[in-house]
Amino acid sequence: MxxxxxxxxxxxxxxxxxxxxxxxxxxxxxxxxxxxxxxxxxxxxxxxxxxxxxxxxxxxxxxxxxxxxxxxxxxxxxxxxxxxxxxxxxxxxxxxxxxxxxxxxxxxxxxxxxxxxxxxxxxxxxxxxxxxxxxxxxxxxxxxxxxxxxxxxxxxxxxxxxxxxxxxxxxxxxxxxxLRAGPLSGKRVLVTSGPTHEPIDPVRYIANRSSGAQGTALAVALRDLGAEVVFVTGPASVAPPDRVELHKVETAQQMLEAVQTALPVDAAVFAAAVADWRVEGSHAQKIKKTAHGIPEMKFSENPDILATICAHPTRPALVVGFAAETQDVIAHARDKRLRKGCDWIVANDVSPATGIMGGSNNTVHLITETGVEDWPPLPKAEVARRLAARMAKALA
Structure with a gap:
């Protein structure tokens, strides 16, 4: 080596x-x-x-x-x-x-x-x-x-x-x-990470509890196997890794644009917890509380980044999605893999009792065309290393 x-x-x-x-x-x-x-x-x-x-x-x-x-x-x-x-x-x-x-x-x-x-x-x-x-x-x-x-x-x-x-x-x-001596030497891999923030007004936004820890760990593991990593991250609470091509975004639309700009790549891992909806016509000024009651908000669906890249003319050879669920984890993840058209889905239970979202450990299920692998509870860094090794083998 x-x-x-x-x-x-x-x-x-x-x-x-x-x-x-x-x-x-x-x-x-x-x-x-x-x-x-x-x-x-x-x-x-x-x-x-x-x-x-x-x-x-x-x-x-x-x-x-x-x-x-x-x-x-x-x-x-x-x-x-x-x-x-x-x-x-x-x-x-x-x-x-x-x-x-x-x-x-x-x-x-x-x-x-x-x-x-x-x-x-x-x-x-x-x-x-x-x-x-x-x-x-x-x-x-x-x-x-x-x-x-x-x-x-x-x-x-x-x-x-x-x-x-x-x-x-x-x-x-x-x-x-x-030293670029790893099994992913010469490969360019895209990783998305963190949440997205969809503005309501200049001081409020829609988001989720994703810390970006798992996506960051994946970028590090892939980089350490020799890959050239393009890291597109929302406003995560963990620091981004060094020695990667870093792109910071706020919204789902910005993340999609950054991802499309990064193509072509050999593989892509979509670990970001992208908000499904955004507020139509977010307010330019802070919404004030008034006697008229709660303001009405109209929501629009955000772009589906995973599905878009799976159908892209320069689709990566290996596309890995993530499915964060709170019930029927395996069933929902299997359905997501087929609907989106990705190769693998990494599924996990993010119910509050698990402590996974924002925590340092993770329990995942790797879903591929051939079946489901149930991984034991592991630190997120170890989950990342195992997934990166599997990707290296698949891309060999």
Whole structure:
């Protein structure tokens, strides 16, 4: 998968550093050459000997190694690889990167490189959510640094929440995506996400409770398999992914226009929760409460984006729809697949009791021409990875 690729792995200081030993093993198994750089804090968690044994080469640690610096080794190291990976990326390392510091070998390499950089953050959940860390994260993303994770779960400090470093398998997939070595390399995939807002007047609108989390996770999973992702999103409550072609819209009509502009694509996933109706002739000014009672509103049906693309002259080879239902989930989804003309439908029960809409987990049923697959309850990121893998297989 990564044959002939060179990856510089910068191992930061944190308990998650032990995962990098497995990451090195998986990178080499995938055919990559690993150039290991161990920070001073990283040596508190893994030894240079273990890293060198797994990487099969010298471990770089000190900026002021006179033998290496005689050949300007830090400049060579920063540019000799196809990709630089920082794992774990601690809060301190992220702050140094965002500020452009270069006071040790790791930060000097990162500042001197002209190659892509991927970080895998890992830290206490309160450190992760701190305004300073989020500010640094935003700066790094704006600088073009790719980010994977962190995941949510139990931590070494005894707390639970976001801050766990992504697993080696996840980081490997992200690396493959960045190096365009994944099974979807060369494929262009469209993903719609989030709700739409249909204006009533300048301050009111019709919408739904979709957070956009599932669509965003799908865009990330497809991107990490090497796809060029066109991401069309309504006003979601989750941040859009990086390294995608981003189009932000408000209404169903705007979403349809953005989708049609994106064609042709190899595949399309319609995960957006599009409002079925809009108010005809929305008011230019805020509607005021008066003695005349509740104002009358006339509704019109919004365009059917899924059906439109399924019947389009440049229809994608694979079209995947979503069906969010509150009753008779399978029956309604089967009917929707036939009516719309799509290849697959991902159906789920979004009744309030499920907590799916706006939540972090999902329970879906994949409906195809051959039948129904019932998937177990999974985090939305895992649902996305499974669906992306199925799409890659279908498009192969």
């Amino acid at each position: 990564l044959a002939g690729k060179r990856v510089t792995l910068i191992i930061g200081g944190g308990i998650a550093a032990y995962k990098c030993l497995d990451l090195i093993r998986q990178l080499r198994r995938a055919g990559a050459e690993v150039i290991p750089v161990l920070t001073r804090a990283g040596t508190e968690f893994v030894t240079p000997l273990s890293v060198a044994a797994l990487a099969g080469r010298q471990v770089y640690q000190d900026l002021f190694d006179l033998k290496d610096e005689a050949e300007m080794e830090h400049i060579q190291l920063s540019r000799a690889s196809d990709l630089l990976v920082v794992a774990p990326a601690t809060a301190d390392m992220m702050a140094k990167m965002a500020g452009g510091h270069a006071n040790d070998l790791a930060t000097t390499l990162l500042l001197a490189t002209d190659k892509p950089v991927l970080i895998a953050p890992a830290m206490n959940l309160r450190m992760w959510s701190h305004a300073a860390t989020q500010r640094n994260l935003a700066q790094l993303r704006a600088d073009g640094v790719a980010v994977i994770g962190p995941n949510e779960g139990d931590m070494a400090c005894g707390e639970f929440g976001p801050g766990r470093m992504s697993e080696p398998e996840e980081i490997l997939t992200a690396i493959a995506g960045l």
